[in-house]
Amino acid sequence: MSKLGINVTRVDGPAKIRGWAQYTGDIELPGMVYAKVLRSTHPHARLARLDASKAEKFPGVVAVLTRDDFAGQKSTFGSVVKDQGIVATERVRYVGDVIAAVAAEERDIAEEAVDLIEVEYEPLPAVFDPVEAMKPHAPIVHNERTKAESFPSKSGFRLEAGGNVLSVYHVEEGDVGVGFSESDEIFEDVYSSPKIQHAHLEPHSAVAYWEPSGKLVVYSSTQTPSAIRAQLAELFDLSQSKVRVIVPYVGGGYGAKTHLRLEPLVATLARKAHRPVQWVLTREEVFLTAHCQAAVVKIKTGVKRDGTIVARQVEGVYDAGAFALTSTNTARNGGEVSGGPYRIKHQDLKTYCVYTNTPPTGPYRGFGVPQVCWAYESQMDDIARRLGMDPLELRLKNMVQEGDVFVTGDKLISVGLSNCLKRAAEAVGWQGTAEQAPRVLSGKVRGKGLAVMIKTTMTPSNSSALVRLNADGSAVLLTSSVEIGQGTQTSLAQIVAEELGLAVERVSVTFPDTDVTPFDQSTSSSRTIFTMGSAARQAANQIRQQLLEIGAKVLEADIDDLQVVDGFLEVKGVPEKRRSIAQLFQAKYGAAVGNMVGSYDKQTTGGLDPRTGKGKGSAFFFMSACAAEVEVDTETGKVAVQQVVSVVDAGKAINPQQCHLQNEGSMIMSLGSALFEEMVFDNGQPINSTFLEYMPPSMEDHPRQFQSLLVETPHPEGPFGAKGIGEAGLGPVEPAIGNAVANALGGIRFKDLPLRPDRILSGVGSVKGKGG
Amino acid sequence: MKIEIHTVVNGRELQPAVKPNQTLLEFLRDELHLKGSMEGCGVGVCGSCTVLVDGRPVSSCLVLATNIEGKQVATIESLAVGDELDPVQQAFLEHQAFQCGYCTPGMIMATKGLLSSNPQPTEDEIRDYLSGNICRCGTYAEVMAAVKSVSEKLAMNLTSPPTAPPK
Numbered sequence: 001m002s003k004l005g006i007n008v009t010r011v012d013g014p015a016k017i018r019g020w021a022q023y024t025g026d027i028e029l030p031g032m033v034y035a036k037v038l039r040s041t042h043p044h045a046r047l048a049r050l051d052a053s054k055a056e057k058f059p060g061v062v063a064v065l066t067r068d069d070f071a072g073q074k075s076t077f078g079s080v081v082k083d084q085g086i087v088a089t090e091r092v093r094y095v096g097d098v099i100a101a102v103a104a105e106e107r108d109i110a111e112e113a114v115d116l117i118e119v120e121y122e123p124l125p126a127v128f129d130p131v132e133a134m135k136p137h138a139p140i141v142h143n144e145r146t147k148a149e150s151f152p153s154k155s156g157f158r159l160e161a162g163g164n165v166l167s168v169y170h171v172e173e174g175d176v177g178v179g180f181s182e183s184d185e186i187f188e189d190v191y192s193s194p195k196i197q198h199a200h201l202e203p204h205s206a207v208a209y210w211e212p213s214g215k216l217v218v219y220s221s222t223q224t225p226s227a228i229r230a231q232l233a234e235l236f237d238l239s240q241s242k243v244r245v246i247v248p249y250v251g252g253g254y255g256a257k258t259h260l261r262l263e264p265l266v267a268t269l270a271r272k273a274h275r276p277v278q279w280v281l282t283r284e285e286v287f288l289t290a291h292c293q294a295a296v297v298k299i300k301t302g303v304k305r306d307g308t309i310v311a312r313q314v315e316g317v318y319d320a321g322a323f324a325l326t327s328t329n330t331a332r333n334g335g336e337v338s339g340g341p342y343r344i345k346h347q348d349l350k351t352y353c354v355y356t357n358t359p360p361t362g363p364y365r366g367f368g369v370p371q372v373c374w375a376y377e378s379q380m381d382d383i384a385r386r387l388g389m390d391p392l393e394l395r396l397k398n399m400v401q402e403g404d405v406f407v408t409g410d411k412l413i414s415v416g417l418s419n420c421l422k423r424a425a426e427a428v429g430w431q432g433t434a435e436q437a438p439r440v441l442s443g444k445v446r447g448k449g450l451a452v453m454i455k456t457t458m459t460p461s462n463s464s465a466l467v468r469l470n471a472d473g474s475a476v477l478l479t480s481s482v483e484i485g486q487g488t489q490t491s492l493a494q495i496v497a498e499e500l501g502l503a504v505e506r507v508s509v510t511f512p513d514t515d516v517t518p519f520d521q522s523t524s525s526s527r528t529i530f531t532m533g534s535a536a537r538q539a540a541n542q543i544r545q546q547l548l549e550i551g552a553k554v555l556e557a558d559i560d561d562l563q564v565v566d567g568f569l570e571v572k573g574v575p576e577k578r579r580s581i582a583q584l585f586q587a588k589y590g591a592a593v594g595n596m597v598g599s600y601d602k603q604t605t606g607g608l609d610p611r612t613g614k615g616k617g618s619a620f621f622f623m624s625a626c627a628a629e630v631e632v633d634t635e636t637g638k639v640a641v642q643q644v645v646s647v648v649d650a651g652k653a654i655n656p657q658q659c660h661l662q663n664e665g666s667m668i669m670s671l672g673s674a675l676f677e678e679m680v681f682d683n684g685q686p687i688n689s690t691f692l693e694y695m696p697p698s699m700e701d702h703p704r705q706f707q708s709l710l711v712e713t714p715h716p717e718g719p720f721g722a723k724g725i726g727e728a729g730l731g732p733v734e735p736a737i738g739n740a741v742a743n744a745l746g747g748i749r750f751k752d753l754p755l756r757p758d759r760i761l762s763g764v765g766s767v768k769g770k771g772g
Numbered sequence: 773m774k775i776e777i778h779t780v781v782n783g784r785e786l787q788p789a790v791k792p793n794q795t796l797l798e799f800l801r802d803e804l805h806l807k808g809s810m811e812g813c814g815v816g817v818c819g820s821c822t823v824l825v826d827g828r829p830v831s832s833c834l835v836l837a838t839n840i841e842g843k844q845v846a847t848i849e850s851l852a853v854g855d856e857l858d859p860v861q862q863a864f865l866e867h868q869a870f871q872c873g874y875c876t877p878g879m880i881m882a883t884k885g886l887l888s889s890n891p892q893p894t895e896d897e898i899r900d901y902l903s904g905n906i907c908r909c910g911t912y913a914e915v916m917a918a919v920k921s922v923s924e925k926l927a928m929n930l931t932s933p934p935t936a937p938p939k
Contacts, residue, residue: 009865016873017861017880019808019848026807108793199908201812201820201874251810251874252908283813485872485909657868661911665871668910691813691906700903702912 003498004720007657010490011509012249012483021249024205024221025280032207033062035269035279036110038100038117039288040092043357043684044126044139047088047119052100054116060109063273064117065101065265077235079227079259081159081166081324082146084360086264091124093141093322094357095684096288101265103273126357128684130319131296133164133354140164141322141355149234154460154607154615157332157353166324167353169332171613173407176302179311179346183302187383191375192752193734194678195294195319198364199696202251203286206262208269209276216267217244223257224522225480225512231260232267240514247512250484254669255363256290257484258524259325287689291679292364293330294319295371297338299379302346307387307394311346314338316372318353323360328353330361332608333456334368336408336617340376341417341454342398347407349613357684363524365669366730369455374753377451377735378742381436385747390432391450391739392425400454408456408608408617414723416649416713417623421452423709424627427645439746441634441764446642449739452625453731456618457724458525459606464518465535466599467496469543471592473567473581475500477539480512480520481532486726487658488528492536494654495719499540500547501564518599526724529654530620533719535602542598550584604717620715620723624648626667626732629705630740634764637757639675639741643705644733651715651723663708663729670733672697676754777841782806782850790837796830797821799837800847808848808877812906819905822878822885823847829885831904848877851884853934859922860884867918871909879905883919891926893919 015021052064067089075089076082088099100117104110125139132138141164157167180186207219216238222228225245233240250257262279270277281289295318302311316334320327335351351368384391400406402415428448435448466478477496483489489509497504510517520532544564551569552559555577563572570578582592606616629643646667653659677696680688688694708729714721734753741760742749748763774789781804790799800806800823809832812820816831823832824846851858857865860883870876879902886893886901893901898919907915925931 007868010868012873013865013868013870016870016876017857017864018852019806019877021873022807023810023874025811026801028805199906200872201810201818201906201908202872203811249873252872254908283815487871661868661871661909661914664913665908665910668912669908690815691817692815695817696906696908697910698903698906699899699912699915702899702916706913 003494003504004654005656008490008494008504008655010487011493012489023202023249023251024207024219027207027219027278029207029209029276032276032278033103033105033273034107034110035101035103035266035277036107036114037098038114040088040095040097040099042092042121042123043095044124045092045121046124047090047092047099048122049120050099051118055102055113058113058116060105061102061113062105062275063103063269065269065272069272074235077231077260077264078148078324079326080148080151080328082148083142084323086268094359095686096359097322098265101269103269103277126684128356128358128681130317130354130356133356134317134352138164141357150230152607154609155329155332156608156610156613157328158610164355165352166320166355167328167331168350169335169613170350171336171407172348174346176311176313176346176348180302183310184305185386186300186302187379188300189379189751191297191299191378193295193371193374194753196292196673196677197287197679197694198254198256198290198362200252200254200256203281203283204257204261204289205280206266207276207278208263208267210271215242215244218263218267219246219248220263221250221257222247223253223482223484223524224259225482225514226519227522228260228263229514232263235264244513244515247482250482253484254365255367255524258363258522261289283691284689287686288359290362291359293327293361293368297372297375299375301379301383303383305387307389307397309342309344309398312339312344313348314350314372316351318351318368319356319358320353321356321358321360325360326363327361330363330368334372336456337369337454338372338376339407341400341452341623343400343404349407358681365666365727367525367727369453370670370731370734373453373731374734377732378738378749378751381449381739381742382749385436388433392421392430392432395421395452409614410617412621414620414651414713414715415623416711417452417625420623420647420649420711421450421625423711424625424645424647425450427707427709428627428629428643430627435743439744441745441768444631444633445744446629446631447740447744448627448629449736449743450627451732451735451739453623455622455727455731457527457620458521459617459619460604461521461527461531462601462603463520463532463535464599464601465532465539466518466597467536467539467543469500469596471582471585471594473502474506475502477507477509477536478517479510479532479536480514480517481528482512482523484523486662487655491529491654491658492533495533495536496540499537499544502567526622526726526728529722530718530724531602531604533722535600537719538600538602539598543596546596547584550587551579554579554587620718622724622728624728624732626729626736628736628740630737630744632741632744632760637761639755639760641671641703641737644671644703645707645709646729646733647709647711648725648728649711649713649723650725651718652712652721653710654720654722656710659710659725660708662726666727666729667708667733668697668702670730671701673753674734674737674755676756678754775838777838779840780844782847792838794837795833796835796837796840797832800832806847806849810874810877812875817904819882820875820878822881822905824881824885827888829882848881856934858933859925859931863918863922867914867921869911869914869918871911875905875907879907879915887922887926892923
């Protein structure tokens, strides 16, 4: 029986429901001490004086780390630009920037010692808004920037040399000037998305120690163990074989746990302390460590009266915060698809990534796409309204189809988007143009909305897998893919089990340990099933071939006549002619001992030329549709989401239930950012950085009608046709809700997220004020 | 300075000396090495650290260890007896009511609290009661299904928590 397309019970289930699952913050090592850090209270300042002598003398303190420890030493890092210090040296650049660190026998001792560190600031002018930061006389966040050695040449964006603009992505098709002149109607709007929190429940955590041989060992709640190993090796002048990164269970990340975060500091502190050091952030510190890039998106679209989109020009500004990390890539990723999943003859798409004196960002589920999707899909409904067209028809009329060439130059394959949208519309009982009929704005009013999305995945990228088959017919998959909640250990076990004809329970999947498990680019970009899944399948296939070859000799049969079923190799149609895996090991080694090993490097190829923005942008494309129904209270401004339906194209659902769980996660997450999530700052000071003031959606926010649907349009390169799914549903939820609100309110359009009651009320009020 | 308290944690009588500023969560995790109760927010609103004190769910990050003097504390580690899972754990496993698992112990303990005071909750009551347990992975539909299934089994007397063998 196939191991695919079925809901295998998760392998991590028993540990998780017993409270037994180990996360990085649970680790206790002999002699371990605890880190706490001093953070800047100024958004931008020169560090005039720093004195940690009192902290150093405080009983129970083992080590203190300040800029004095790095005099003349390499201490900056970053995946694209080396702009982050282990601690601040000359300047602090946001409220929360790390100035010094203490390691102590107990956490509260470390905390008390941090309070004893004396610091004097000389405040500097600061800039908090990315559009302001682009202006000529704006305060400069970074005076100089050094490109990272590992910076890939085909990232698509251009790095700027100075100013606050860090990078620009630009791609063109046709001539928008001509396109706009040929258009019957022009639409110009500005949309915005605020800073939001990943709000993974497990805070960033890391433990580090140095073996006497000089090897650095790091446990980390990271999504990118291989990248961290490489970057730590570079930072500490070690060979990669002298850095070992181990990742236990990770309690959610959604992008925030990619690339170096806590590791450089905790490793440096451990070296100075000569003890293992653990650092677990508080929730408030998580708010100061990573968040989703805020964005302002200008969008201009020209259409024919029949609904044909002729031209689209987009200019998006993404706020990187104080450090680059991979915000450059996020902005590019948004830019590539900012025209939407539509056939548009003339396009001019540009995004900027800009420094500000606000906390650093991190890739956030959706990777720059929800910000542009909010813009183009909201505007699509306004276009439909002005043209008197059904928003569903308008989308279908312009939608990309199988074999189309996308603006990046990619040939689109495995395109199931029209199907996704039709199913979403059907599920909410979509009534065509009637959905945009005028409304009387009193009491509670209802409306429905639709939206679609297209997104790329990280390309090129690399995943290696190693499979060991044991003589008893059990197998181990060695992989650096992180079990972060997405069920990767289960679905990868299913793939290996399918390829080797084993029961899923007989396949175990390792946790990442870079001493043992092979390279993986990252557990992000919803790439694991596609890329690591392909590698795992191919690695298992190599063993399958070995079994077949041995079996062909032993059973005196042709390889093509053999199959592996439930731990046996048998002649097709002659089930009594079979051998167990143990017997095949016997045949090979003379005893049922040893391993058969398969290993495979899956490399996706492509990348974009920074000069043209074109090339092969993505190994596969995510596509999804969402339909929502809301009830808007015109007296209070409160939006209640009655119904959400999300339809995503999984290619092939290896484990349908896991696909639904991931998709439901995307849906509820973006419901929060549609309605109420936003980080608020006052002159750079965060004012809602706890879960008391910033609350992710709870069960009470969960819509009563909530449906995740899967479409399966197989992808030729994915394992068994599978594509990624982790982020696919995220983009269209916000605009679907926004469009539902607009339809409920007879066309009042809200362009700034979230759809807060005060915004709704002022929108309703302005219409009532005009019309009575 | 430490204060000696008398308490029962997961059925074991203890007489520890605790620091006056130590939270129950720190006591459980650092002193007793019970790592199943998780800290998510530190301000008592995310529910990851939920344990039962005298049968009622509390956020252990908000309670001082000294406050459990004379009280009975039950953590996630106490639910299963040997290989036998508690019915709530069993339901969470069967309904796949978790993803990253970080909120799961707290969610399960809150469910224990709910069902012990209200074995037949309505859907609204479940939503209300569990609204203090955040699951950022968004696994609410599956949690709802799991809680309902335990409640239905309780109604039919089909299930009871495992009991420890006599010592």
